[in-house]
Amino acid sequence: xxxxxxxxxxxxxxxxxxxxxxxxxxxxxxxxxxxxxxxxxxxxxxxxxxxxxxxxxxxxxxxxxxxxxxxxxxxxxxxxxxxxxxxxxxxxxxxxxx
Numbered sequence: 792x793x794x795x796x797x798x799x800x801x802x803x804x805x806x807x808x809x810x811x812x813x814x815x816x817x818x819x820x821x822x823x824x825x826x827x828x829x830x831x832x833x834x835x836x837x838x839x840x841x842x843x844x845x846x847x848x849x850x851x852x853x854x855x856x857x858x859x860x861x862x863x864x865x866x867x868x869x870x871x872x873x874x875x876x877x878x879x880x881x882x883x884x885x886x887x888x889x
Contacts, residue, residue: 817884818844824881831866831874836881849882 825836838856843849857871866874 821881821884831870832877835874836878
């Protein structure tokens with residue numbers, strides 16, 4: 792029984808590696824952007840990030856994160872709105888096409 796074709800296996804591994812490259816680059820850009828956010832924006836970015844990377848729309852993820860923080864009294868609506876807009880700009884790097 793012959794072994795796997797090494798060229799085919801190498802091509803598959805290379806394809807997976809190249810496909811992951813833009814996603815990793817976009818994540819690092821988003822993280823660098825978030826590092827410059829004010830505290831409220833960074834908090835919303837951190838709260839929304841896990842759901843955005845799993846496919847949830849950015850506005851939905853931010854709305855959910857902001858709502859829970861406002862309802863718990865950690866943030867006012869007046870603070871949450873501009874913070875969400877700023878965090879959304881950073882999170883949008885995750886969905887950009889390179």
